[in-house]
Amino acid sequence: MASLTARFGPGLGGTILLLVGLWLIGMVLAPNLMMLDFSLRPNLMPNQIGTDADRYTLANFIALFSDSVHRAIFFKTVWASALVTLTTLVVTYPLAFWLAKIATPRGMALALVALIIPFWINEVLRTLAWYILLAFNGPLNAVLLGLGIIAEPVRWFGDFGVLAGMVYAYILFMLFPIYNSISTLETAQIEAARNLGASTVRIHRRIVIPHAKAGIATGCVFTFMLAAGSYVAPALLGSPGSRWFTEIIYNWFFEGGNWNRGAAYALVLLVLCMLVVLAALRVFRVNLADVAK
Amino acid sequence: MSHSVDLIDIEMIFGQVRAVEKFSASVEGGEFFSILGPSGCGKTTVLRLVAGFIQPTAGRVLIGGKDVTGSGPHQRPTSMIFQSLALFPLMPVWENIVFGLEVRGIPKAERRKRAEELLDLIALPGFGYRMIHELSGGQKQRVAIARALAVEPQVLLLDEPLSALDLKLRQHMRAELRALQKRTGVTFIYITHDQSEALAMSDRVAVMSAGKLQQIATPRELYANPATSFVARFVGETNEFPGRVRGVSDGIAAVETRHGLLKGRAGPGLRAGDQAAVYVRPEAVSLETQNDNRIEAEAERLEFEGAVAILHAKAQDGQAVLAAIAHRGLGQAPVSGGAIKLSFTPAEALVLAHG
Numbered sequence: 001m002a003s004l005t006a007r008f009g010p011g012l013g014g015t016i017l018l019l020v021g022l023w024l025i026g027m028v029l030a031p032n033l034m035m036l037d038f039s040l041r042p043n044l045m046p047n048q049i050g051t052d053a054d055r056y057t058l059a060n061f062i063a064l065f066s067d068s069v070h071r072a073i074f075f076k077t078v079w080a081s082a083l084v085t086l087t088t089l090v091v092t093y094p095l096a097f098w099l100a101k102i103a104t105p106r107g108m109a110l111a112l113v114a115l116i117i118p119f120w121i122n123e124v125l126r127t128l129a130w131y132i133l134l135a136f137n138g139p140l141n142a143v144l145l146g147l148g149i150i151a152e153p154v155r156w157f158g159d160f161g162v163l164a165g166m167v168y169a170y171i172l173f174m175l176f177p178i179y180n181s182i183s184t185l186e187t188a189q190i191e192a193a194r195n196l197g198a199s200t201v202r203i204h205r206r207i208v209i210p211h212a213k214a215g216i217a218t219g220c221v222f223t224f225m226l227a228a229g230s231y232v233a234p235a236l237l238g239s240p241g242s243r244w245f246t247e248i249i250y251n252w253f254f255e256g257g258n259w260n261r262g263a264a265y266a267l268v269l270l271v272l273c274m275l276v277v278l279a280a281l282r283v284f285r286v287n288l289a290d291v292a293k
Numbered sequence: 294m295s296h297s298v299d300l301i302d303i304e305m306i307f308g309q310v311r312a313v314e315k316f317s318a319s320v321e322g323g324e325f326f327s328i329l330g331p332s333g334c335g336k337t338t339v340l341r342l343v344a345g346f347i348q349p350t351a352g353r354v355l356i357g358g359k360d361v362t363g364s365g366p367h368q369r370p371t372s373m374i375f376q377s378l379a380l381f382p383l384m385p386v387w388e389n390i391v392f393g394l395e396v397r398g399i400p401k402a403e404r405r406k407r408a409e410e411l412l413d414l415i416a417l418p419g420f421g422y423r424m425i426h427e428l429s430g431g432q433k434q435r436v437a438i439a440r441a442l443a444v445e446p447q448v449l450l451l452d453e454p455l456s457a458l459d460l461k462l463r464q465h466m467r468a469e470l471r472a473l474q475k476r477t478g479v480t481f482i483y484i485t486h487d488q489s490e491a492l493a494m495s496d497r498v499a500v501m502s503a504g505k506l507q508q509i510a511t512p513r514e515l516y517a518n519p520a521t522s523f524v525a526r527f528v529g530e531t532n533e534f535p536g537r538v539r540g541v542s543d544g545i546a547a548v549e550t551r552h553g554l555l556k557g558r559a560g561p562g563l564r565a566g567d568q569a570a571v572y573v574r575p576e577a578v579s580l581e582t583q584n585d586n587r588i589e590a591e592a593e594r595l596e597f598e599g600a601v602a603i604l605h606a607k608a609q610d611g612q613a614v615l616a617a618i619a620h621r622g623l624g625q626a627p628v629s630g631g632a633i634k635l636s637f638t639p640a641e642a643l644v645l646a647h648g
Contacts, residue, residue, distance in 0.1 A: 188379035191346060196393035196444055197367040206392075210383045 032270075039264035060264030070248060070265075077245035078272060080159070081227035084166045085174075088223050089216065091167060092174040097208065099175075100182035101190065115172060123169060127232045130165045134237065161237030162244070169233060170226050174219035181215025182208060217284035224280070225273045245269055294322040295480040296357030296370060296447035298343060303352035305338050305504075312338045314504045316352070320482060320497075322447075325474050327483040327491040330501035331527070336484045337376075339501070340450050343482060345369045357447060372446035374454045378437040380425045386436055387412070387421035393444035411439040414473075431462045438473065448480045455490065467494055488528050492516065500524045516574075520561065522645045525572040532578065532614050534588075535570040535647060538563055546644040551609055555586045557642030568647040575603065577641035578616035584636035590614050592633050606633060 005013035040056045048054060064070050099108055118126060133140050134156035141153040156164075185208060193203045209216070234244035249269065252262030298320040305313035313335045320326040328336040341347050342354060345366040353362045361369050372393075381389050387408035388395070394404050405421075412418050415435035425433065434454060441449055451470075455463045471494045474481045485491050491498045492512040500507040500515065500523070508520040519525035526533065536550035546559035548571050555571045563569060571586075590606040595618075604616040616635055 186377060186379060188375045188377050189381060191366070192373070192375055192379035192440075193381075193392065193396075195344060195346075195366045195371075195373045196440070197396040198392070199367075199396070202396060206384075206395075207381060 035263045035267055038260050039267050041260050043258045043260045060261045061268065063261060064265055064268060073243050073248060074245050074268070077228060077269075080162070080242075080244075081224050084163060084170070084227040085220050085223045087163060088167045088170055088174045089220060092171055092219070093178060093216075096175055096178040096212075097182055097204075100179050101185075101187060115175065119172060124232050124236075126169065127165050127236050130161070130168065130233075131236050134161050134164070155239075157237055158239035158242045161239075162234050162242050165233035165237040166227050166230060169230070170223045173222040173226060177215040177218035177222070178212055179215075181212040185211045213284050214286045217280055217286050221277050221280050224276050228269060228273055228276075295478055297322045297324075297355075298326075298448055298480060298482065299353075299355035299358075300339070300343070301353045301355065303339070303342060303354070304350045305335070305342060305347070306350045312504055313342070313349075316501075316504075316506050318499055318506065318509055320448075320480060322357075322480055323478050325471065325481045325483065325494055325496045327485060327495040327498045328501060329485055329488055329491040329498050329528070332486055334501045335504040336486075336501050337452055340373070340452055340482060340484050343369075343448070344371050344373045344450050370447035371450055372441040372444055372448075373450040374437050374441050374452065376452045376454065376456060378433055378454065380433060380437055380440070382425045384425075385421065386417075386423050386425065386428070389425065389436060390421075390439045391443050392440060397444075407443065411443055414442070415439045430458050431466060434458065434466055435469075438470075442477065442479070446479060448482060449474075451481060451483045453484055453486070455485075456487075463490070470494060492528070500527060502527070518643065519572070519645070522570060522572070522647060525643065525645060530575050530615060532573050532575065533570050534573075534612070535568070538565050538567045538569050538644070540565045545639050548644055551612070552588045555588075555642065556639040557586075557644040558640065560643060560645040563644060563646060569644050570647050571642050571644050573637045573642040575615040575617040576601070576619075577637045578614065578635050579637065580616070580618070580633065580635065582634050582636055584638045586639065586642060587634055587636045588614060590633055590635055592631050606635065608635075 004016060007013070008016065039060050040058070041054060042057055042059060044054055064074065095111075099111060103111065132138055135141075136153050136155060136157075140156065141150070144150045145153065189207055189211075190203055193207050198206070229246060230244065231246045231250065234242060234247060238244065245265070246269070249262050249265045252258050252265060256262075298318075300316055300318045303313055303316040304311070316335075316339060318326075328339055330336045338347070342349055343356075345354075345361065345364055345368065348363060353360055355361065356369060356371065366373075381392065384392070387405065390411050391399075391404040391408045394407060399407075408421055409418070412420055415438060417432060417435060417439075420428070420432070420436075425436070428436065437454065455466050455470075458466060467490060470481075470483075483491070483494065492515070495512055497509060497511055498515050499509045502523045508515065508524050510518070510520070515524065515528055519528060522533075525531050534548070534550045534552060534555055536548040536555070539547045539549050539554065541547075541559045541563055544559055545556055546563050546569070547554055547556050548569055550571065557571045557573070560569075573586075588608050590608040593605045593607055596603045596605065599620075601617045601619055604618055606614045606616065608614050614635060
């Protein structure tokens with residue numbers, strides 16, 4: 001704080017502090033506290049607010065875990081998000097390594113353009129593109145049928161559709177942190193390992209992955225949080241069997257009109273995401289400052 | 294005896310660039326062989342060809358008499374020390390050293406034991422659990438050497454490993470490398486742009502320029518009888534007097550220069566009428582006047598270096614002439630500004646075709 005005023009003077013330094021404080025309080029703290037407050041109150045008629053019935057209760061949280069359907073969807077969202085994260089990592093890591101260490105400048109420019117241009121279109125439209133591709137009478141089934149790989153059209157919507165749509169939607173969030181961290185690895189280290197006889201698998205296991213750990217952790221945390229909080233992909237590409245927890249939250253707010261229960265559900269999701277971030281950091285033995293970089 | 298390395302008519306072309314042209318050399322088993330040249334001359338390319346990181350466009354690489362052209366770096370009995378050392382910063386020293394053994398599936402207990410032995414060899418006992426960033430430059434250097442030696446290579450390839458060290462440490466490491474090479478008997482191929490490094494350590498030196506091999510010789514031979522004008526200029530200090538060859542007889546060539554007729558031992562293939570230059574080392578130039586080759590010059594300044602003093606003089610047309618004057622000759626040395634006569638014997642001068 002002292003260094004801030006020393007660098008920018010009391011006027012500008014104070015303004016920066018004030019803006020950061022306003023942002024933290026107004027945009028982060030206050031909404032979350034309001035959500036907490038909502039989640040701990042019962043859903044009441046307007047005339048009951050302020051009466052004896054209006055007191056703090058854990059009923060909304062208990063409702064979530066005693067409803068077997070909601071509980072199942074919650075846990076499915078957790079592991080399906082983990083699966084999305086893992087799949088995205090598996091798809092992205094070779095690409096990130098190729099971009100960082102093997103690609104020629106020209107190849108890299110082409111690949112980056114091909115990866116980034118689709119992201120100029122908004123997420124809903126991009127997901128709609130997958131909706132068309134994966135449709136029962138869509139191009140994917142047509143191609144597979146034409147090639148004789150499948151005998152009759154496959155219903156892709158559901159778990160597969162959601163997985164494909166999410167992996168595609170979040171690939172850049174995984175790619176860039178990993179690419180950044182691999183590109184800082186000195187190429188001579190890879191050559192030295194190869195020179196000492198290491199196989200490709202061992203080079204990655206012992207040299208590249210440990211070096212890129214912070215980037216991998218960052219990418220995984222981003223992807224997991226985005227996947228767990230995703231709404232568009234499950235709504236468009238899912239089926240009744242692949243409902244996402246965010247859809248239930250949405251329903252409490254906008255269909256069921258029970259904001260209190262919606263807030264409780266959203267809070268549980270928030271806490272889950274925070275736990276996953278902390279666990280990931282612990283597992284990868286990186287700290288928050290590394291991730292922020 | 295360690296393996297020999299034979300490079301036969303190697304050509305290496307990267308896109309439009311001809312990095313190495315018609316390079317042939319035979320390195321004997323157990324030899325300390327240096328490749329010397331300015332940066333960008335293709336010497337590192339030659340080393341990477343021997344290691345197997347790249348494959349030659351044409352030509353063959355033989356290690357221990359066996360053709361290894363086309364095989365990768367892990368299939369060759371070579372081990373490389375990189376310019377940046379390329380130690381693994383996330384592993385402790387001992388794991389770095391025996392990484393090559395880990396790869397070969399040697400059990401951990403044995404790896405630890407081997408690491409201890411190698412740490413003793415490089416005089417860093419007890420350093421096994423340090424991290425790389427905790428070591429000094431010279432210690433890192435030695436760890437890199439130990440890591441390369443751990444896989445018991447037949448040929449050790451060194452890519453300017455001393456260039457990042459300060460002068461004092463560099464000189465110390467030179468002696469250490471040389472001693473280590475003698476002790477282990479491994480064939481060393483050493484890349485450097487530092488001629489004093491190459492001359493001090495090597496059994497033989499190959500000089501390269503612009504992708505071409507200039508000469509392979511012992512350090513003494515290289516200094517006394519450079520085969521090309523490039524070698525004469527690149528290895529050690531030299532005076533160069535360009536001119537045209539008037540005639541060659543009994544191995545002595547007479548060259549018409551701006552400073553009169555100068556004579557010297559004729560280099561290979563020299564004929565009357567050729568453009569050539571007379572090369573003479575500063576220590577062969579003296580202030581005595583009874584030698585055959587005489588040059589009139591003006592003394593500019595005398596730089597005292599201890600054992601010798603370097604006299605900087607200007608001959609006709611502003612040609613700079615250097616003369617090294619031994620300590621006991623300093624009495625008669627001019628200080629500055631005077632006209633002087635410098636001379637040297639034909640036996641100590643060399644005439645080479647101008648290249």
